Amino acid sequence: MSNYPNIELIDRLELDIDESSLFVTLFEGLVWRDEPITMFGKTMLQPRRVAWYGDEDACYTYSGIEHRPLPWTPTLQYLRHVVEDRAGAVFNSVLCNLYRDGRDSMGYHSDDEPELGRDPVIASLSIGAERALHFRSRVDPDIPTVKIVLPSMSLLIMRGTTQQLWKHALPKTARCKSPRINLTFRAVTSR
Numbered sequence: 001m002s003n004y005p006n007i008e009l010i011d012r013l014e015l016d017i018d019e020s021s022l023f024v025t026l027f028e029g030l031v032w033r034d035e036p037i038t039m040f041g042k043t044m045l046q047p048r049r050v051a052w053y054g055d056e057d058a059c060y061t062y063s064g065i066e067h068r069p070l071p072w073t074p075t076l077q078y079l080r081h082v083v084e085d086r087a088g089a090v091f092n093s094v095l096c097n098l099y100r101d102g103r104d105s106m107g108y109h110s111d112d113e114p115e116l117g118r119d120p121v122i123a124s125l126s127i128g129a130e131r132a133l134h135f136r137s138r139v140d141p142d143i144p145t146v147k148i149v150l151p152s153m154s155l156l157i158m159r160g161t162t163q164q165l166w167k168h169a170l171p172k173t174a175r176c177k178s179p180r181i182n183l184t185f186r187a188v189t190s191r
């Protein structure tokens with residue numbers, strides 16, 4: 001087993017829209033929601049805001065909640081095609097995450113819901129504040145945590161056994177004072 005997840009990081013994705021216009025379009029144009037999460041039997045609001053867009057039939061149960069996608073906006077549709085091209089994969093939906101500052105976060109999890117199938121390709125585009133994504137082995141606790149810094153406009157592509165063998169998290173950080181938007185493109189099969 002490798003001590004490193006099957007990931008590829010493209011430091012800067014070239015787009016037809018500049019970084020700050022893209023950030024504002026998504027920040028102001030997407031329908032952000034607060035979603036609950038249940039952990040250790042307790043339900044609370046997730047420390048981030050989320051929005052789910054995609055093809056009509058791309059329903060997805062995430063953290064125990066069924067997400068019905070909103071229809072693609074022109075910007076998300078454009079990004080989907082650029083990201084599909086770079087990843088060599090087809091996506092029918094995108095989970096959008098808004099981290100308002102370093103107090104917002106996502107705990108350790110794998111994207112291993114049945115709707116994603118075995119060995120999914122997931123492509124994750126970051127815009128705004130730089131944050132680090134941590135990968136922890138699900139198999140061997142002695143493997144050191146892999147920390148990947150995600151700059152604005154970077155694209156992280158996870159493939160193969162990454163979800164089976166690793167968990168990932170976006171930890172809180174006192175250093176980060178500004179917002180970050182993350183778009184994770186996925187292919188889900190409705191059940």
Ligand SMILES: O=C(O)CCC(=O)C(=O)O
Nearest residue numbers: 097106124133170182184
């Ligand atoms: O914000 C990120 O970079 C990761 C988000 C994530 O892991 C998820 O939404 O499943």
